[in-house]
Amino acid sequence: MEEQLDALKATTLAAIADAADLRTLDEARVASLGKKGKVTELVKGLGSVDPSERPRLGQLFNLLKRELEEAFAVRKSELEAQALDARLRDERMDVTLPVRERPVGRIHPVSQVQEEITAIFADMGFEVAEGPDIEDDWHNFEALNMPPDHPARQMQDTFYLAEGAAEGIAKGRPLVLRTHTSPVQIRTMLGGKPPYRIIAPGRTYRRDSDLTHTPMFHQVEGLMIDRQTHMGHLKGCLTDFLSAFFERERVPVRFRPSFFPFTEPSAEVDIGCRRSKDELILGEGDDWLEILGSGMVHPNVLRACGLDPDEWQGFAFGMGIDRVAMLKYGIPDLRTFFEADLRWLHHYGFLPLDLPTTYAGLSR
């Protein structure tokens, strides 16, 4: 019997070694260790041997079985590894193929810059107010200390609406496309109680069209009214804003006296720049670039909104959004903003998830 065992062991190990694939190996396993396998058959023969021999032979059998099982397992994992290698050799793709595209659009620079401005002023506690694009003469001019025939009205070439023109003029309130965002100041002050701290971005319109002017453009208005805000705050607020907006440690800022009918005292704000042949570099150099108009809200404007100028005071400013977008991002031509040219939008636009925040940075 022992010889039989040895022979069986030898042939089975040979079969394992010879098995070239998993199926042949499995057949060999069934042929030796399966229910009707040779090893199993031989075990059945144990019953007929001398009982005194049985324990020893039984042990030999178990040994053989374990040995073979292990040999099968080892060979199996070898073959599996070979099979995987073979599969991986076959499974190839051209990874240089262009990927399946997921086209992403862009945010217009005006929207992006508007959100940048909003983020900065939100940090200073300013809310965002809105007003209509079609205004009446009173909100756009008169309440802002520009009575009819005021020379300053000629500074702004106004679009008038034909709609109900006669009746509007009869009531002294012809309809206009707002020439600035300043009427939102008026609506804000009339619409709620002081203190106020708002910015008002939006579309504005002037009857002007040339290389640097378009009949529609964007402005952002700022208004801060309480009992003690003075020009020092205006200066601090705008200086902080400009440094934050242009993302520089400290942008040189110059305030100089100017004139707007709705502010007194008034100030024009310039930022330092350097002009070379075809480049404008902001934030350094000894040239100045006019960037916004501002001042203390004129007492007549406060009065028009029912506020006592001896009790309430504060500043207002107005700035061109398109203009600062052009300056910050080096966009050369204002007119191209409104052409919806896909090449332009792709080039100058912003990725949709590039949300400007003051904590993460306004832009990359």
Add this chain to the structure above:
Amino acid sequence: MKLTLPWLTEHLDTDKSLAELADKMTALGLEVEEIVDPGAPLEGFTVAHVLSTRPHPDAERLKICTVDTKDGLKEIVCGAPNARGDIWGILAVEGLRIPASGEVLKKARIRGVESQGMLCSARELGLGQDHDGIIELSAEGLEVGMPAACALGLEGPVIEVKLTPDRADCFGIAGIARDLAAAGMGRLRPRSFDPIPVEGPSGPGIRLDFMPEQRQACPLFVGRRISGVRNGASPRWLQERLRAVGLRPISALVDITNFVMLDINRPLHVFDLGKLEGDLTVRMARPGEKLAALDQRTYELDAQTVVVADDKGPQALGGIMGGEASGVTEATTDILLEIALFDPMVTARTGRRLGIESDARVRFERGLDPELVMPATEYATRLILEICGGKAGPSSVAGEMPAWRRPMSYRPAALQRLTGIELESGRAREMLLALGFEVEASAQGGQPHLDVVPPSWRGDITTEACIVEELARLVGYEHIPETSVHRETSVGRPVLTVEQRRRSLVRRVMAESGLFEAVTWSFIPPAQAVLFGAASPILKQNPLNAELSAMRPSLLPNLLSAAARNYARSIPQGGLFELGPRFKGAQPGEQVWGLAGLRFGAAGPRTWSQAPRLVDALDAKADALAAIEAAGIRADAVQVSAEAPVWYHPGRSGALKQGPNVLAYFGQIHPRVQQAFDLDAQTVAFELDLDALPHPKARGKNRAALETMPYPPVDRDFAFIVDGDREAESLLKSVRLVDRKLVREVRLFDVYQGKGLPEGKKSFGVAVRLQAADRTLAEAEIDAIARRIVEAAAKHGASLRQ
């Protein structure tokens, strides 16, 4: 406005440099835009004396000049016809850059003769168009080697100032000097306004003829006759000065009026008395009257126009322009000088109506110093007598000095209150005095304040805040203490309204789904407004052009135009959207926040991985749904119905609705509309009113607990055969409603039409996932639901495909 440094320093005794003066002007609110020194390019050019000339041996028209120069005698070849002995000219030597051409002068041999320099023409020096010959200077006071700029009498540096409309007083150089003096930049040197003795005859009578309510149109009018004048060319200094600031010298009398206007901000007019008939009346024009003015145009006048008239009719437009017929010429010997006050509003209105932008109008409509009328009369008379000779008659004065004094009260605390600047009240008083204010300290009513009267030339000072600005200007805005603005709390509160926040989110979702954000005009051609539903377009009264004259009732027209432009530029596909106002009515507030988007051409770029297809209505539907979901509305709460405005394809468009409310329209653009926009690519679009979308109910911050459901789901697929025109949504909805608890998901995974199906039929492949929260579904239970699903589908005409 332009001024020159020498002109300014006639008014201001100063030791400051040009740069210091310019910086201070800007700091005072008189913004210096540019400084140009016309003498700068003439650096190195010098005076030379031509001693004699002889003909060039080889050229008929050339001469060889012997010239005395700063470097001794030189021989210069010159082709100018006026080159001859004993004239004084301007010499350019080798190495100098010729201003007109920008070229550097090189040593040259001209027809074999070396020329040791060049004698210059006026044009070569950039001093005019004269190129007929070389410059000939009058010998008086000249020396060989003198700098050309000096010999030519060029005014010094020209300063261009951008004046704000309130600073009427600075439209004269004296006013600018006054501001600089008040700011400590020097001492003011006033002009002499001493009275001129009367030696000549008096002029015609002058009468102001106004209705009482119109009297302010011309409250004061002074006329002065000066007889025996000679009106030739004005002296060189005057011509140079006017030319330097951009005015063309005309004749001595005209030049003097321009000079006085620029010098002390006092427009004048001079009539040729020989051309006037009878007395003068200042009055409103009569209907039908006309005036041929000095600008060679004839104006029709109305009853709002102030004229100076003689017996023949209007001879001048008050405060704006004189008449051609009564203007001075070289033959004029007897003149009437007019110095008057005209109302700013009346002047502005007339100027606007007639379209005249004269230097006089600019000054009158901003308001002039009434107290300057008499002094200016003397000043102008003196200049005329000095330059043109003659004898001055007495001044005839009509009307009277209007009351201009506006006493006001100034509380010294106002400066700090409004600007943060701290200033001793003594300093404030000094500054106001320097600016010409009358100032009295007072404590009436218990509070210390200053009683002030602004000077007669500062009509713009109307409130205490104006005085604050004056003081802040003089102190300097750079001394305003910069004070940061802080929030009330260290952590900021959100500042956007729910609508604003939603708009921002929707905008970014639209871009993320592949659309490019456009910003387009708020106006469109009226025909497009009609095409897009405006029964009567809201029109601008004064559009820049007809194309942009109607307020847009929809955002789509501009996007369609843009798509057409892009497509025409060989961009075969693309997507655009805009978020902005559309106008439902002409009144303020009748606008809504619209969102519209479109896609044109192929759906996505041509690629190896996908079969090409054109965009279709479902692409637009997806965009609309994305917007609606971003706005916080659940897509499964939205129904679709096949209704849309007329600009969509009737069979390929629809509305997204919530109950009876339309949330959005979408679909393919109607072929006729595409044609109207010259848009050749298939285009689909959607539009909605963003702020009109309902806001999701606030449910607090707590989320419902997550149901993970441990029991296995069962997936069953069904193939339903339906009529070809059967809509999918209602069938899917019925399947979903078979069992609200167990049917977890219904998905249309296949739509098939064609081989293997009866004519006119299509099949829907529907995948259904069943899952119970509390048990494993038994086979029988699953079969029962499947049967009910088939029954539900049958109600929509669906049968199971065998």
